[in-house]
Amino acid sequence: MQHVRFHGLLCDELGTLVCEQNTLLYSFFNVDAIWDALLAMGVRPFVELSFMPATLASGNATVFQYCGNVTPPKNGDGWAALIHRLARHGVERYGLDEVSRWFFEVWNEPNLSAFWTGTQADYFALYRATATAVKRVSDRLCVGGPATADDQWIAAFVEFCDSGHVPLDFVSTHHYPTDAFGRPGDDTEAQLAASRRSVLRDRARATRQLVGDRPLYYTEWSTSSNSRDPLHDDPYAAAVIVKTMLEARGLVEGYSWWAFSDIFDENYFPSIPFHGGFGLLNLYGVGKPSYRAFELLHRLGTDLIFSFEDQHPTVDAWIVRQADGRGTTVLITNHALPRHQISTEHVHIQLDGVGSPGAVIVRRIDTDHANAKGRWQALGSPAYPSPAQVADMHDASRLTPEHQSWTYENGSLHIELDLPPHAVAAVTIDRAAHAAFADTAPMDCV
Numbered sequence: 396m397q398h399v400r401f402h403g404l405l406c407d408e409l410g411t412l413v414c415e416q417n418t419l420l421y422s423f424f425n426v427d428a429i430w431d432a433l434l435a436m437g438v439r440p441f442v443e444l445s446f447m448p449a450t451l452a453s454g455n456a457t458v459f460q461y462c463g464n465v466t467p468p469k470n471g472d473g474w475a476a477l478i479h480r481l482a483r484h485g486v487e488r489y490g491l492d493e494v495s496r497w498f499f500e501v502w503n504e505p506n507l508s509a510f511w512t513g514t515q516a517d518y519f520a521l522y523r524a525t526a527t528a529v530k531r532v533s534d535r536l537c538v539g540g541p542a543t544a545d546d547q548w549i550a551a552f553v554e555f556c557d558s559g560h561v562p563l564d565f566v567s568t569h570h571y572p573t574d575a576f577g578r579p580g581d582d583t584e585a586q587l588a589a590s591r592r593s594v595l596r597d598r599a600r601a602t603r604q605l606v607g608d609r610p611l612y613y614t615e616w617s618t619s620s621n622s623r624d625p626l627h628d629d630p631y632a633a634a635v636i637v638k639t640m641l642e643a644r645g646l647v648e649g650y651s652w653w654a655f656s657d658i659f660d661e662n663y664f665p666s667i668p669f670h671g672g673f674g675l676l677n678l679y680g681v682g683k684p685s686y687r688a689f690e691l692l693h694r695l696g697t698d699l700i701f702s703f704e705d706q707h708p709t710v711d712a713w714i715v716r717q718a719d720g721r722g723t724t725v726l727i728t729n730h731a732l733p734r735h736q737i738s739t740e741h742v743h744i745q746l747d748g749v750g751s752p753g754a755v756i757v758r759r760i761d762t763d764h765a766n767a768k769g770r771w772q773a774l775g776s777p778a779y780p781s782p783a784q785v786a787d788m789h790d791a792s793r794l795t796p797e798h799q800s801w802t803y804e805n806g807s808l809h810i811e812l813d814l815p816p817h818a819v820a821a822v823t824i825d826r827a828a829h830a831a832f833a834d835t836a837p838m839d840c841v
Contacts, residue, residue, distance in 0.1 A: 761818035
């Protein structure tokens with residue numbers, strides 16, 4: 396993880412720009428506190444420039460319980476002045492070398508009336524003013540958009556910037572597998588059931604064609620766009636994450652999960668430990684299966700030597716070697732959309748031309764592994780768990796390395812395991828076997 400994105404940096408509750416006695420007052424005190432905290436944690440801001448300060452707003456329409464104003468500015472010059480001051484302040488405080496490694500993204504989902512009451516043309520005008528203001532500070536600063544939902548407006552936006560010579564350093568958009576699927580009134584499960592496997596990969600491919608060589612960032616995605624979807628808390632989400640992230644290789648420069656935590660105040664604040672929130676962590680900071688999926692990906696390495704995709708109705712796999720040569724991992728998922736057929740699959744991995752391993756270790760995410768929600772349910776689903784129960788959930792959440800049986804015959808390594816529905820298994824072979832891996836090691840899946 397390198398960057399963090401969030402809403403509301405310019406909202407009135409942060410006091411970034413207010414009007415007192417007909418005087419505009421700028422304050423970057425709270426902005427600094429946020430940016431300082433992110434940098435102290437070793438990550439950089441992906442600066443979403445939203446929402447509209449009330450004193451600049453052309454209307455009163457707001458979104459979420461913190462009342463982010465979603466109307467265009469009544470005065471474009473006032474908005475541009477705010478953006479210029481903000482970017483200049485960042486450079487003065489942190490230095491150009493640092494801030495040039497950030498991203499300035501203009502607004503959030505302007506193609507949805509909930510987030511933007513203006514037209515597409517109004518947004519394009521806002522983008523022009525914003526990009527110009529950022530570049531007035533330094534041409535090295537990165538600015539982009541349109542940060543739309545559902546991969547929308549991309550072609551028109553790129554054409555607007557190219558034909559009008561408007562600065563555009565990256566393209567950003569959002570998508571969820573529930574976008575535009577199902578029928579009006581369908582619940583989330585029905586929408587997902589009407590979707591298709593690998594839909595996010597297919598849409599990212601189409602968007603990449605529109606973007607060309609420009610960097611492409613998906614600054615929101617998840618297993619669904621429902622902030623109260625039970626699947627967010629289940630092993631299902633882990634399988635989706637691993638499959639989707641690995642399918643996105645070569646298509647995008649960044650793919651940002653929405654969101655980190657169930658401490659999430661867009662709507663009412665829940666109290667139930669597992670309520671289907673977007674977060675990787677629940678209210679008590681307990682890692683969900685989705686969190687552990689990213690932990691597996693973090694351990695994985697960067698040298699992909701083989702992939703097994705679209706060859707089985709539910710099973711996909713990738714073989715990835717660590718750059719430092721300390722191990723090679725076969726990462727396997729068993730995933731299907733809701734209401735689609737799925738069952739436990741017996742997987743046979745055969746790796747030819749390798750040495751005999753020192754050990755083979757498997758880490759699993761499924762109903763019985765790294766499943767904190769399952770432990771919470773076993774405890775009786777307490778609405779307000781005790782400290783001891785929270786500690787128990789933390790323990791159940793953790794990835795547990797287990798020795799995996801294997802056989803070695805005639806220069807081939809054989810590993811067999813069963814993969815339950817909606818599961819992930821990371822099978823890691825130690826460096827003794829890694830040294831002899833061919834770049835095209837075959838794998839069989841039964």
